[in-house]
Amino acid sequence: MSGFxxxxxxxxxxxxxxxxxxxxxxxxxxxxxxxxxRTLARTAWVAPTQRDTDTFALSGGQFLNIPTVDGLxxxxxxxxxxERLRLDAMxxxxxxxxxxxxxxxxxxxxxxxxxxxxxxxLEHLANLSLEAGFATLVIRVGSNASLSLIETFEAEAxxxxxxxxxxxxxxxxxxxxxxxxxxxxxxxxxxxFHAVDVDLSENAQYTLDTIDFGSKMARSxxxxxxxxxxxxxxxxxxxxxxxxxxxxxxxxIDHAVGETTSAxxxxxxxxDKGEATFNGRVLIRKDAQKSATEQSVANLLLSxxxxxxxxxxxxxxxxxxxxxxxxxxGSLNKAELFYLKSRGIAEADARAFLQYAFAEExxxxxxxxxxxxxIETRLLGELTHGELIAELKDALDV
Amino acid sequence: xxxxRNLHARVDDKPILKGINLEIQAGEVHAIxxxxxxxxxxxxxxxxxxxxxxxxxxEVIYQGQNLLELEPEERAWAGIxxxxxxxxxxxxxxxxxxxxxxxxxxxxxRGQPELKAGEFLKLVREKLKIMQMDEAFLxxxxxxGFSGGEKKRNEILQMQLLEPTLALLDETDSGLDVDxxxxxxxxxxRMRDPSRSVLLVTHYxxxxxxxxxxxxxVLADGEIKLSGDFxxxxxxxxxxxxxxxxx
Numbered sequence: 001m002s003g004f005x006x007x008x009x010x011x012x013x014x015x016x017x018x019x020x021x022x023x024x025x026x027x028x029x030x031x032x033x034x035x036x037x038r039t040l041a042r043t044a045w046v047a048p049t050q051r052d053t054d055t056f057a058l059s060g061g062q063f064l065n066i067p068t069v070d071g072l073x074x075x076x077x078x079x080x081x082x083e084r085l086r087l088d089a090m091x092x093x094x095x096x097x098x099x100x101x102x103x104x105x106x107x108x109x110x111x112x113x114x115x116x117x118x119x120x121x122l123e124h125l126a127n128l129s130l131e132a133g134f135a136t137l138v139i140r141v142g143s144n145a146s147l148s149l150i151e152t153f154e155a156e157a158x159x160x161x162x163x164x165x166x167x168x169x170x171x172x173x174x175x176x177x178x179x180x181x182x183x184x185x186x187x188x189x190x191x192x193f194h195a196v197d198v199d200l201s202e203n204a205q206y207t208l209d210t211i212d213f214g215s216k217m218a219r220s221x222x223x224x225x226x227x228x229x230x231x232x233x234x235x236x237x238x239x240x241x242x243x244x245x246x247x248x249x250x251x252x253i254d255h256a257v258g259e260t261t262s263a264x265x266x267x268x269x270x271x272d273k274g275e276a277t278f279n280g281r282v283l284i285r286k287d288a289q290k291s292a293t294e295q296s297v298a299n300l301l302l303s304x305x306x307x308x309x310x311x312x313x314x315x316x317x318x319x320x321x322x323x324x325x326x327x328x329x330g331s332l333n334k335a336e337l338f339y340l341k342s343r344g345i346a347e348a349d350a351r352a353f354l355q356y357a358f359a360e361e362x363x364x365x366x367x368x369x370x371x372x373x374x375i376e377t378r379l380l381g382e383l384t385h386g387e388l389i390a391e392l393k394d395a396l397d398v
Numbered sequence: 399x400x401x402x403r404n405l406h407a408r409v410d411d412k413p414i415l416k417g418i419n420l421e422i423q424a425g426e427v428h429a430i431x432x433x434x435x436x437x438x439x440x441x442x443x444x445x446x447x448x449x450x451x452x453x454x455x456x457e458v459i460y461q462g463q464n465l466l467e468l469e470p471e472e473r474a475w476a477g478i479x480x481x482x483x484x485x486x487x488x489x490x491x492x493x494x495x496x497x498x499x500x501x502x503x504x505x506x507x508r509g510q511p512e513l514k515a516g517e518f519l520k521l522v523r524e525k526l527k528i529m530q531m532d533e534a535f536l537x538x539x540x541x542x543g544f545s546g547g548e549k550k551r552n553e554i555l556q557m558q559l560l561e562p563t564l565a566l567l568d569e570t571d572s573g574l575d576v577d578x579x580x581x582x583x584x585x586x587x588r589m590r591d592p593s594r595s596v597l598l599v600t601h602y603x604x605x606x607x608x609x610x611x612x613x614x615x616v617l618a619d620g621e622i623k624l625s626g627d628f629x630x631x632x633x634x635x636x637x638x639x640x641x642x643x644x645x
Contacts, residue, residue, distance in 0.1 A: 334449075339486040342446050343500035343556065344474035344507070353499075357490025357539075364490070392495040395515035 003043040004099050004132070015091060016102040022095035029094050034277045034309050035219060036246055039191060040096070043161050048105070048133035051125050058166060059125040061105025061133035071116025071145070075109040075138075083138060083169055086197050090167060090221075100134050100165050100193065107136040114142035114173070121150040126187045129160030136167045141204075143173040150371060153186040155214060165193040172204040174228065179207050183371055185214040185378055188243075192218040202228030209366050210249070211375055212239040213382060217246040224253045226260035226291075237266040238362035240382055241274025241306070248277040255288040258318070263294040267362050269355060270299070270306035271384075281313040282323070289318045295325035300358050302331065352385040399424045399595045400445075400465075400564055405456035407444050414440045416620035417456070422564070425592040429606055429631060430599045432617035433639045438599045439483055441617070442566040445597070446480035447473050460564065474500075475507035477563030481553040481570050483599075488540035493552070496540050497522060501559050525558040528588065530581050546573030554585040565589065567598045571605035583608030603635040 008020040024041055025032035048060030057064045066074055079087065091101035112118045127133050141147050153164075164186070172178055178198070186192060192215045198206050212218050224233045239247035253262045268276035282293045299308040312327045332354045340350035359379050366372040376393070380386035405418040414437045422428050432438050444451050445458065447470035458465040465473065488496070501521075502512045513521065526533060529551045541549050550570055557565055567586065571579055586596065586609045598611060606614075606628070614630040615622045618639065624630065 335486050336488050338448055338470060339482065339488070340496070341470040342474055342480050342482075343496065344471055344503040344560070345496075345499055346471055346503065347469070349499065349503075350471075353491050353495075354488070357488055360490035388499060389495065392498055396492075396494050396498060 002041050002095070002099070003045045004103065007045055007047060007103055007132070008099065011102050013102040013104070015098045019095060019098035019102045022098060024096055025094040031250060031279070032094065032096075034246075034275065035248060036217060039161060039216065043130060045132040045163065046130050048127055048131040053123070053125060055123055056121060057123045057125050058135055058164070059133070060127055060131060061103075061135045063106050063108045063135065063137070066108065066110075067120060069118060071113045072118045072120070073111045073113065075111050075140070079109070079138065083171070086169055086199070087136070087167070090195055090197055096193075097195070100167060100195070103132065103134045104167075105133060105135050107138065109138040109140070111140045112142055112145045112147050112176075115144045116142065117146045119148040119150070121152065124151065124153045124164055124166070124186065126154045126156040126190065127162035127164060129162060129189075132163035132165070134165040136169070138169045139171070141170070141172045141176040141178055144175040145173070146177045147179070148368075149178060149180045150368065151180075151182040151184075152371070153184050153190075153214060155185045156187040160189045161191070161216070162187075162189055163191045163193070167195045168197070170196065170198040170206070172198070172200050172206060174201045175203045176201070177205040179367065180209070181366060181368055181371060182208070182210045183375055184210070184212045184218060186218075187214065188216055190215045194218070194220040196220070196222045198222075198224045198233070200224070200226050200228060200231035200233065203230040204228060205231070206233045208233075208235045208237075209362070210235070210237040211363070211366075212237070212247045212249075213378055215245070217248070219248045220250065222249065222251045224251075224262070225256055226254065226262065227256045229257055229259045231257075232261040234262070235264045235266075236362050236365055237278075238359055239268045239276050239278075240359070240379070241268070241270045241276050242272050242382060244273045246275050246277075250279045252281045252283070253293070255282070255284040255291040255293070257285075258287060258289040258291055260288060261292045265296045265362065266298075267358060268299045268308050268310070269302065269358055270308055271302040273303075273305045275307040275309070277309040279311045279313070282315070284316045284318050284321050284323070286317040289320045291318065292322040293324075295323075295327075297327040298358070299329040300331070300355070301329065302355070348385040349388045352383045352389060355383050356380065356386065356389050399426075399461060400597075401459040403457050403459075405441075405444070405458060406454045407440060407451045408454055409440070409451050413454070414451070414620055415444065418617075418620070418622060420615065420622065422595045422597060424595055426613065427590065427596040427598060427609065427611045428613045428615065429611035430597065430615050430617050431601065431631065431634055434601070436617045437620045438601075438617050439568050442480055442568040442597065442599050445566055446470060446478060471503070474560070475504060479557050479560050479562035479565050481550075481557060481565065481567045483568040483572065485541045485544075485549040485553055487542045487544075489542045491540050492536070493538055493540050494522070494536040497536070497556065497559060500556065504560050522559065525555055528558065529555045529585055531555060547575060547578040550574055550582055551578065551585075554582050557589065558585065561589075563594055565594070565596045567596065569599055569601065571600055571602065579604060580608065603631045606631045
């Protein structure tokens, strides 16, 4: 049983029946162990509608205003065989991924031409109450091309339950590069499901900054496959959970060939009754010699009832690799607090300083200045005593 | 200014201070010297309010109030400043944010008007010059990646900005080369004032050659074993702590 039964019953998609039969994953499905499925299961989800806008947006499972810029083409000829296989793997993981597949609205395929340089800003519009929108975006980045992909979320004040699901397939050809920035500050009623599958050819690069502040719950499944030599990826993430928010990122990096490098840095800051899950898995295959990976995961717990479920995993089958990893869970550092307080900074302000500092490790690396500014403003708003830092920034930053 | 009577403190279950008695008048500079593990740093930490230390007996009266009842920030507002032996690195917080927040927090509690950004920058540039520090230090994260000497200069820079009534300097000379020692020492001397007292904790005499103390105390095994004037420091340098203790 799931809240999608009615929609699935109406669907003629090949996997609709299977999705309905299987229902939502239970906690026995390891990857879904901590996901609160109550709202998913109990909401009587309805088909989405689209809102009006002028910019490139995802609204109710449809992409609107597909940009026409130099170097970017919308492909009409459908998926390649390998894309189809990757999407199949994504779709058949469990009952919910089948649902995502069966209820998919729009599948958009975009191609960035060889040596082109394109910036795409996609805004996720808030869906209406009880609406569940599902979409798929396939992006091919040509050789030596560069794509800057920015995803933002409309932070409507409305807090009615709604669902936004986006599956993304990204294939980067030789020497291509993708900088992906996702700033999720969605409305408090939204459930967000993001699945990203990236494949990197020789000397291709993919960086991801993923910032999760908003929504009721957000789940990201990210798979990055380094399939060409000298491919490299760098993923940085920050999730803030306040109230009873749940944020969950499952990140897997697959070093399929040698001389590939990866780095992941993830920070969870959890307050109130919030909960964060982070699963970071790095696989270095037998033939992926001379690969290197760095993993840094830190979790900051700010209340008694806050919970984190961190799980860093390193699976290494090659013998000539460099791997470093670290995972910490803790509360604010006492020595740092004392230092600030000994300078006359009040306890509440000192705590805000340190929370800000924890988040800044990720935020300060966001390359896009305007979005970084938005992230910082929102971050300071989320902190219980962020006003002092906001004032200092205003007064002292040039 | 400061009266310490029979002060006992421990960390976990280990007694460290075993009955300290010390009186510091306004304008005086007192040096506390002693071997490693004698309790020197514990004394300055207890006075600044670090909560790992538990005071088990005795009292500390600062300007007529019971110091031990105050939170660390309240002590700072009351004019106490601790220069840390190991200044804490705070990645993600710009030095200039800390400095301005600290200066204005302390000013507010002293009934002084808040310094606006322009006024603050003017003041901080003046102090940077004294400490021979580059303005770039303002925009780096607090102590992150600073060398030992840079951290200590940053501490004295903060002291200059906060203008404490009682400065506790915990091994401010450790990790300094000769030039930095001179800059830091002179930075401290500039702060000497009839209304300001300094408690200077050190292992060696070299800082005392620049900052001449009015009194020198030898702390060993949690107690002040001997007090004297500046010549005591010279004696210590010649005879070592063992010679003094035996005497």
